[in-house]
Amino acid sequence: MTEKSSKLKAVLLLQAVIVIYSLSTVVAKFASGYEFLSLPFIGFYGLEILFLGIYALLWQQMIKRFELSVAYVNRATTLLWAMVWAALIFKEVVTIKNVLGVVIILIGIVVVNQDEQ
Numbered sequence: 001m002t003e004k005s006s007k008l009k010a011v012l013l014l015q016a017v018i019v020i021y022s023l024s025t026v027v028a029k030f031a032s033g034y035e036f037l038s039l040p041f042i043g044f045y046g047l048e049i050l051f052l053g054i055y056a057l058l059w060q061q062m063i064k065r066f067e068l069s070v071a072y073v074n075r076a077t078t079l080l081w082a083m084v085w086a087a088l089i090f091k092e093v094v095t096i097k098n099v100l101g102v103v104i105i106l107i108g109i110v111v112v113n114q115d116e117q
Helices: 003-032 039-065 068-075 078-088 096-116
Strands: none
Touching: 003 039, 003 068, 003 078, 039 068, 068 096, 078 096
């Protein structure tokens, strides 16, 4: 495997970990739709804790592979995933300002990742 494809694989794995983190916010929003301490609330809240636990374990592995500054900059893509989930799952409106803000963040991530090379 070439160094470039190995790096791409690592970045995709990092993004998969970040997607898991972003899904914890999705189940938190579902939990918020139920009465506090009701069975569905507890179920969604438990699922959120599970997602966060899985994320925490995987994140430890990611920060071994990446410089800490690079890993944390990539974590900002959580905003992109949150916007995707908001539109797809909750049918929320995504404005041009939302898209512009995420594009600016993505440009910053690309700049930081290229600086690592």
